[in-house]
Amino acid sequence: MTPPAAFSAPTVPLTMSELLRLDPLAKVEVAHRSATDQPVQGVDLANSFARLRRVPPHTLVVLSDEADSGGWSLATSLHLAWERAAAGVVISSRSLSASGSLLAERLDITLLVAERDPVDLALALAAQVSAPGSARALRIARCAEQLADQTAIRGIIAVLARELDPLPVALVAGSTLLAGRAAAVADKPGTQLVKVPVTTATGHLFAELVTRIPAGAGDSGTVESLLALGRTPILAAWAQGRLQQAGRVELERVSFRMLREAAAAPAVLDLPLATGLTEPASWPGELGWQLDGINRAIWLTRSTPTAPPADGEQDEMTQLVHSLWHTVLPNWPLAPDEDGWVSWSTGSTDRPAAMRRAARSLSDLLSRHGLVAGIGGAHPGARGLVRSREEARLTARVATTLAAGSIEWFDQIGVRAALGWLPIHSLEGVAQLCLTDLLAAKDRRALISTVLAVLDNGGSLSVAAGTLGVHRNTVLARLARARELGLTFDQPQVRLAVHTLCFALDTAWGHAAMEPDRTPPGRRELMR
Amino acid sequence: MPPSRPASGAQITAADVAALYAGANFYSPSVGDTTRVTLIDWLTGLLGETGPLPLLKPESMPATSWCAALCILGSGAALADLPPAGDEFVTAVRTLERTIDRPLAAVYPLAAATVSALFPVIAAAQLGLPLLDCDGMGRAFAQINQTTMFLAGLSVSPAVLTGAAGETFTLTSPNSERADVLSRSALDVLGGWAAFAAYPASIGDTARGASRGNVSRLLEVGRLLLEPMSTDLLVNRLSAVNATRRIARGRIVDLEHLTRPADLSVPTHPTSAVLDEVGGAILRLELRSEIVAAFVDGVLTAAAPDLISLFDVRSGRMAALDSLENGDLLDVLVTPADAVWYSPEGLALVGPSVHHIPLDHPRRR
Numbered sequence: 001m002t003p004p005a006a007f008s009a010p011t012v013p014l015t016m017s018e019l020l021r022l023d024p025l026a027k028v029e030v031a032h033r034s035a036t037d038q039p040v041q042g043v044d045l046a047n048s049f050a051r052l053r054r055v056p057p058h059t060l061v062v063l064s065d066e067a068d069s070g071g072w073s074l075a076t077s078l079h080l081a082w083e084r085a086a087a088g089v090v091i092s093s094r095s096l097s098a099s100g101s102l103l104a105e106r107l108d109i110t111l112l113v114a115e116r117d118p119v120d121l122a123l124a125l126a127a128q129v130s131a132p133g134s135a136r137a138l139r140i141a142r143c144a145e146q147l148a149d150q151t152a153i154r155g156i157i158a159v160l161a162r163e164l165d166p167l168p169v170a171l172v173a174g175s176t177l178l179a180g181r182a183a184a185v186a187d188k189p190g191t192q193l194v195k196v197p198v199t200t201a202t203g204h205l206f207a208e209l210v211t212r213i214p215a216g217a218g219d220s221g222t223v224e225s226l227l228a229l230g231r232t233p234i235l236a237a238w239a240q241g242r243l244q245q246a247g248r249v250e251l252e253r254v255s256f257r258m259l260r261e262a263a264a265a266p267a268v269l270d271l272p273l274a275t276g277l278t279e280p281a282s283w284p285g286e287l288g289w290q291l292d293g294i295n296r297a298i299w300l301t302r303s304t305p306t307a308p309p310a311d312g313e314q315d316e317m318t319q320l321v322h323s324l325w326h327t328v329l330p331n332w333p334l335a336p337d338e339d340g341w342v343s344w345s346t347g348s349t350d351r352p353a354a355m356r357r358a359a360r361s362l363s364d365l366l367s368r369h370g371l372v373a374g375i376g377g378a379h380p381g382a383r384g385l386v387r388s389r390e391e392a393r394l395t396a397r398v399a400t401t402l403a404a405g406s407i408e409w410f411d412q413i414g415v416r417a418a419l420g421w422l423p424i425h426s427l428e429g430v431a432q433l434c435l436t437d438l439l440a441a442k443d444r445r446a447l448i449s450t451v452l453a454v455l456d457n458g459g460s461l462s463v464a465a466g467t468l469g470v471h472r473n474t475v476l477a478r479l480a481r482a483r484e485l486g487l488t489f490d491q492p493q494v495r496l497a498v499h500t501l502c503f504a505l506d507t508a509w510g511h512a513a514m515e516p517d518r519t520p521p522g523r524r525e526l527m528r
Numbered sequence: 529m530p531p532s533r534p535a536s537g538a539q540i541t542a543a544d545v546a547a548l549y550a551g552a553n554f555y556s557p558s559v560g561d562t563t564r565v566t567l568i569d570w571l572t573g574l575l576g577e578t579g580p581l582p583l584l585k586p587e588s589m590p591a592t593s594w595c596a597a598l599c600i601l602g603s604g605a606a607l608a609d610l611p612p613a614g615d616e617f618v619t620a621v622r623t624l625e626r627t628i629d630r631p632l633a634a635v636y637p638l639a640a641a642t643v644s645a646l647f648p649v650i651a652a653a654q655l656g657l658p659l660l661d662c663d664g665m666g667r668a669f670a671q672i673n674q675t676t677m678f679l680a681g682l683s684v685s686p687a688v689l690t691g692a693a694g695e696t697f698t699l700t701s702p703n704s705e706r707a708d709v710l711s712r713s714a715l716d717v718l719g720g721w722a723a724f725a726a727y728p729a730s731i732g733d734t735a736r737g738a739s740r741g742n743v744s745r746l747l748e749v750g751r752l753l754l755e756p757m758s759t760d761l762l763v764n765r766l767s768a769v770n771a772t773r774r775i776a777r778g779r780i781v782d783l784e785h786l787t788r789p790a791d792l793s794v795p796t797h798p799t800s801a802v803l804d805e806v807g808g809a810i811l812r813l814e815l816r817s818e819i820v821a822a823f824v825d826g827v828l829t830a831a832a833p834d835l836i837s838l839f840d841v842r843s844g845r846m847a848a849l850d851s852l853e854n855g856d857l858l859d860v861l862v863t864p865a866d867a868v869w870y871s872p873e874g875l876a877l878v879g880p881s882v883h884h885i886p887l888d889h890p891r892r893r
Binding site: 048072082097 | 781804808825827885
């Protein structure tokens with residue numbers, strides 16, 4: 001095993017920020033912190049201005065006696081320290097004044113205020129500065145202790161950021177910032193990127209911990225060692241988070257199934273459910289669900305329901321939908337339900353306006369992730385919710401015949417609900433057998449959509465031409481060509497079958513045209 | 529309209545009193561305004577009665593005749609509480625004459641600054657003596673031994689203090705530093721201030737020791753200050769008269785009290801005024817009974833014996849030290865003192881080290 005990078009260069013001097021993270025300076029008050037992080041080459045106990053005039057550059061100066069009597073003497077000491085390019089100045093609290101801080105800020109020299117005896121302090125600091133390797137080891141050990149107390153990713157990044165301040169720290173997955181400051185990944189001249197990969201037990205790269213250090217910084221090894229300390233806690237926090245979320249999702253799935261089963265079972269219906277759950281069972285309450293009132297369900301599903309996803313894929317999709325849903329509608333419940341996800345609003349009266357607002361805010365999210373939604377009718381109580389869910393699910397099936405992001409209302413679709421249940425892909429197979437010539441033609445899409453438009457509009461060529469945005473003669477020509485290729489649509493006994501086939505083909509092709517890559521963008525990122 | 533100049537430059541008339549007061553104000557920023565009206569009226573009336581007061585160069589008088597230095601000892605505030613009866617200086621000079629057993633042919637200001645620039649004029653008019661165009665400081669210092677005469681080897685004593693109650697205290701000490709401490713203890717009993725006559729010496733010796741031409745210079749400066757003009761023009765003109773320069777313009781952001789331990793011999797608590805200079809620097813003024821040092825970003829830029837004075841930009845007047853407030857916009861003016869003060873002996877007597885500032889004077893670096 002190779003030793004940590006921090007120990008490979010034990011003579012690289014400590015910087016001011018490193019010293020400030022270690023006792024005794026970790027406890028001092030910082031009146032001003034210089035913007036540049038000076039290396040500290042030595043420590044000097046300066047008791048006079050004459051001595052201050054002789055301190056070597058990059059010295060941390062601890063003032064005492066004449067040089068530490070406040071007022072103008074602090075101003076003079078600060079100036080002399082600045083002239084000598086000192087790394088910083090430590091004074092006693094009695095010497096500090098507002099104007100002292102003001103001058104330190106103007107000269108941009110680090111000014112620290114310590115209560116401890118200056119001689120003791122100078123000795124302790126000199127010991128640290130003369131053995132930078134051991135000071136760094138102490139710092140890493142202290143940071144490891146702090147990280148051990150953290151259970152959330154945000155907390156872990158905060159500890160690392162505090163430890164590496166002023167360097168920006170971030171946790172990134174690819175180009176996505178998961179936590180921390182974006183400045184860590186932004187390209188900035190004169191800096192270099194330090195990356196530490198965070199891999200799972202199976203070797204899968206989960207994310208990277210990154211920071212930016214000034215190019216050519218001597219102690220990049222320490223920075224890397226500190227970042228590496230964050231690896232294991234981050235994995236643990238991530239796994240714990242996933243576990244908690246997965247547990248909750250599973251609980252919601254089971255709870256909603258129980259609700260549906262309870263509503264379906266007559267024996268149970270006579271119990272509280274029949275009265276709208278006036279005495280609700282404990283599980284909906286524990287999940288924060290409200291069922292008592294007028295419920296209106298919304299059901300989400302993928303816009304291509306014909307291709308059932310693998311189990312693992314559906315789980316990942318559930319995770320994604322959950323996290324996205326809670327960014328838009330954090331107070332609405334969401335339970336995985338069969339091949340989709342159900343949510344609902346409850347109120348003392350029907351509140352379609354609330355549902356409309358929710359639908360508007362969801363539309364973008366749904367279209368980005370290849371989802372559609374259906375909204376059920378308003379019904380009272382738990383049983384009403386189950387009924388509204390059925391209606392919403394039915395409606396969502398109809399929405400799948402439209403573009404991703406579509407949201408349909410049960411109140412508005414009526415018998416069109418039947419279309420949602422057509423086996424589109426089976427009908428596509430039938431067409432492959434019955435309409436061989438037509439499907440081989442290059443302009444098959446235009447022909448099918450034209451026949452569909454004419455049939456949808458009761459045979460009116462001019463209305464169909466208007467719907468399609470083409471000339472009436474074009475419609476006529478396409479109909480003639482469709483007829484030549486074997487699509488007979490004007491015989492009453494086959495008209496229904498032809499209409500259905502055209503609808504199925506148009507829907508199937510419409511999906512394919514709209515979504516060249518069926519994988520939603522968010523999913524593509526996760527799979528990278 | 530500016531006051532008219534004396535015809536020959538060798539006399540002080542009633543018309544010069546306002547300029548005299550303004551000039552005295554310039555040479556000591558600690559002077560308050562409490563006695564302004566009384567003093568000006570008194571002196572104007574007196575000069576109106578006695579006629580113009582001759583202001584003579586020391587070398588124009590017989591070198592063997594004797595003269596003495598006069599000043600007000602104590603605080604301006606005490607002078608307002610216990611106004612002078614009017615004959616204090618006459619009593620002090622007569623007592624001194626009796627002590628040294630010879631008449632005085634002339635008097636001169638111990639310090640041509642503060643009210644101590646005016647009282648010798650009053651005394652000379654009352655005594656019918658000419659005023660010598662010289663002084664011992666060229667500005668105001670806190671101690672009676674901080675004079676060029678002391679540097680030249682003249683003794684403070686015998687000296688006479690006369691209080692407003694008519695009490696007179698004659699002081700003789702072979703040690704001029706102790707004379708300062710002794711006279712200060714007498715001041716408490718006399719009521720906080722006293723008319724002070726000291727440094728009795730021949731005019732020849734005085735001419736060698738005193739700083740010459742300071743009364744006429746004070747009048748020149750006073751006239752300039754009374755003329756309405758822009759600050760920049762004023763600084764240029766002051767520069768021509770007495771080499772004044774502006775080191776900074778800034779706004780007071782902080783007033784700190786008791787910033788440094790004070791020696792008991794320095795009768796004022798130390799205070800600092802911190803100015804955020806227009807150019808961006810942090811300017812710190814160390815205040816005692818006068819401004820003893822100015823630090824720009826921690827660098828000692830001017831220090832006693834330089835005369836550091838403040839000019840209030842908004843009011844267009846000299847700013848008194850006891851009226852400074854946060855937010856005041858001030859010009860910091862520095863006027864060099866008599867060259868003798870920058871000698872090692874001079875600096876040892878009145879330089880920054882006297883005020884516990886163990887730094888080299890900027891002019892000696």
